[in-house]
Amino acid sequence: MSDRGERPYRAGFACFVGRPNAGKSTLTNAIVGQKIAITSNKPQTTRHVIRAVLHRPDSQLVLVDTPGLHRPRTLLGERLNDLVRQTWSEVDVIGLCIPADEAVGRGDRFITGELAELKATVLAVVTKTDLVDKKRLAEQLLAVSELGEFAAVVPVSAVSGHQVDTLVDVMTGYLPPSPQLYPDDMLTEDPEQVLVAELIREAALEGVRDELPHSIAVVVEEMVPEGQLMKIYADVYVERPSQKAIVIGHRASRLKDVGIRARRQIEELLGIRVYLDLHVRVAKDWQRDPKQLRKLGF
Numbered sequence: 001m002s003d004r005g006e007r008p009y010r011a012g013f014a015c016f017v018g019r020p021n022a023g024k025s026t027l028t029n030a031i032v033g034q035k036i037a038i039t040s041n042k043p044q045t046t047r048h049v050i051r052a053v054l055h056r057p058d059s060q061l062v063l064v065d066t067p068g069l070h071r072p073r074t075l076l077g078e079r080l081n082d083l084v085r086q087t088w089s090e091v092d093v094i095g096l097c098i099p100a101d102e103a104v105g106r107g108d109r110f111i112t113g114e115l116a117e118l119k120a121t122v123l124a125v126v127t128k129t130d131l132v133d134k135k136r137l138a139e140q141l142l143a144v145s146e147l148g149e150f151a152a153v154v155p156v157s158a159v160s161g162h163q164v165d166t167l168v169d170v171m172t173g174y175l176p177p178s179p180q181l182y183p184d185d186m187l188t189e190d191p192e193q194v195l196v197a198e199l200i201r202e203a204a205l206e207g208v209r210d211e212l213p214h215s216i217a218v219v220v221e222e223m224v225p226e227g228q229l230m231k232i233y234a235d236v237y238v239e240r241p242s243q244k245a246i247v248i249g250h251r252a253s254r255l256k257d258v259g260i261r262a263r264r265q266i267e268e269l270l271g272i273r274v275y276l277d278l279h280v281r282v283a284k285d286w287q288r289d290p291k292q293l294r295k296l297g298f
């Protein structure tokens with residue numbers, strides 16, 4: 001900071017919240033410009049808290065990606081909700097995401113009520129604006145501004161990129177004056193292994209989400225660089241032998257496809273050729289067992 005009227009350096013934490021499928025992960029990706037959080041067209045797939053650090057000359061915005069708050073039916077569900085609430089209480093700015101193409105509903109009102117109790121500045125972010133015309137967007141902006149007391153209401157499209165930079169500017173403006181929090185070269189706080197595991201999980205879920213939406217976990221056991229190649233050994237955990245058969249497929253055809261898809265994504269992420277060794281293992285009822293959960297990184 002200086003006393004000659006320069007703007008103070010700002011830094012702090014922000015996260016996006018909103019009901020499942022509101023577009024939080026896609027927006028995070030659009031902002032960071034790299035595939036970090038995992039998106040899917042099925043709700044509640046974001047599991048890990050992933051931070052991305054956005055550097056600007058006069059600010060640093062640390063994005064925290066949270067899973068959606070949902071009705072806890074298992075221990076995993078309870079853990080996730082605890083994680084969400086803990087994250088909410090630690091951030092400076094919260095962007096409440098509400099899709100432009102869906103009516104404001106009970107879920108949005110519930111979350112808005114929860115957020116009102118926090119110290120953070122809450123913005124409303126109207127997402128997926130590319131899906132609606134101007135008239136519908138205007139109506140939605142009005143409906144959203146009547147939902148609660150927001151510091152701002154910002155329409156964005158993560159797909160077209162419209163207003164994404166503006167949103168970052170607005171969020172940054174609400175960060176507190178603070179010294180830089182992370183080194184300049186830091187993009188994400190998570191170890192590569194977590195990102196790699198998420199990419200494998202996403203590939204393994206492709207096409208079987210209806211059958212096993214929450215039953216797959218991935219642990220990367222080892223990543224060994226070998227010349228121009230990265231050898232990656234990973235275990236895909238399911239809860240029951242019947243699920244193992246689904247993931248592997250007839251004559252391992254499905255698992256082969258999963259490997260190919262995941263490998264492409266990982267090569268893109270790491271910028272190096274990858275050899276991927278996948279094993280499917282049964283960890284009985286891993287969602288209900290605290291020890292297994294810890295082992296699987298929850």
Ligand SMILES: Nc1nc2c(ncn2[C@@H]2O[C@H](COP(=O)(O)OP(=O)(O)OP(=O)(O)O)[C@@H](O)[C@H]2O)c(=O)[nH]1
Binds near residue numbers: 023024044129156160
């Ligand atoms: N057309 C359009 N689709 C979008 C946009 N943002 C997200 N989507 C789609 O909406 C769906 C949900 O997006 P996600 O980013 O996974 O939503 P989320 O809020 O992270 O979902 P959870 O992980 O379930 O909490 C995906 O199919 C996205 O492709 C957007 O700006 N425009």
